[in-house]
Amino acid sequence: MTLLERLTQDMKAAMKNKEKQKLSVIRMVKSSLQYEEIKLGHELSEDDVLTVLNRELKQRKDSLHEFEKANRDDLASKLREEIEILEQYMPEQLSEEELLEIVKATVSEVGATSKADFGKVMGAIMPKVKGKADGNVVNKFVQQQLS
CATH class of the missing domain: 1.10.1510.10 (Uncharacterised protein YqeY/AIM41, N-terminal domain)
Incomplete structure (x- = not known):
């Protein structure tokens, strides 16, 4: 359905x-x-x-x-x-651990090394977690990985 x-x-x-x-x-x-x-x-x-x-x-x-x-x-x-x-209509939210794994995988996938690659990482990660994670939390995790 x-x-x-x-x-x-x-x-x-x-x-x-x-x-x-x-x-x-x-x-x-x-x-x-x-x-x-x-x-x-x-x-x-x-x-x-x-x-x-x-x-x-x-x-x-x-x-x-x-x-x-x-x-x-x-x-x-x-x-x-x-x-x-x-x-009730949203997909099940990802846990912080699952989200962190996706962020780490995407950072290495894109080849990001510094904060200058932030936009590239966010652009690649958001379609993967659409509806399953809050954008602010994703943003925070990406910044942590790139610093």
């Missing part, structure tokens, strides 16, 4: 079970997916769907950080629920 089919199925289930929050989040995601499909001009691949889901998740995490900084617990708790719902 594709991610898009799963979203549609879960949306129907949320309607039947009267889960307003889950239904709202899934509708927002499906809307973003439709917008992306129109923008790209073709049907979305599984990779494209993951990209959109990742973007939605990142936006909510950034907003959550801002709401927590402003002591808006009411809005922060709502966003935490939305993040929880979105994370």
Whole structure:
């Protein structure tokens, strides 16, 4: 079952079970997916769907950080629920050990030796870990390896 089919199925289930929050989040995601499909001009691949889901998740995490900084617990708790719902559709995250192994392998694969090769390494590694690791964590590990 594709991610898009799963979203549609879960949306129907949320309607039947009267889960307003889950239904709202899934509708927002499906809307973003439709917008992306129109923008790209073709049907979305599984990779494209993951990209959109990742973007939605990142936006909510950034907003959550801002709401927590402003002591808006009411809005922060709502966003935490939305993040929880979105994370159900994301692939399993890589552990730090697995991610570190991928970073080390990619650094040697690219032949990177200094911080000047940072962009080259990041460009090679991100497609490998797309949706499976946070970009900030990957960034940190790559910098550690290149220093």
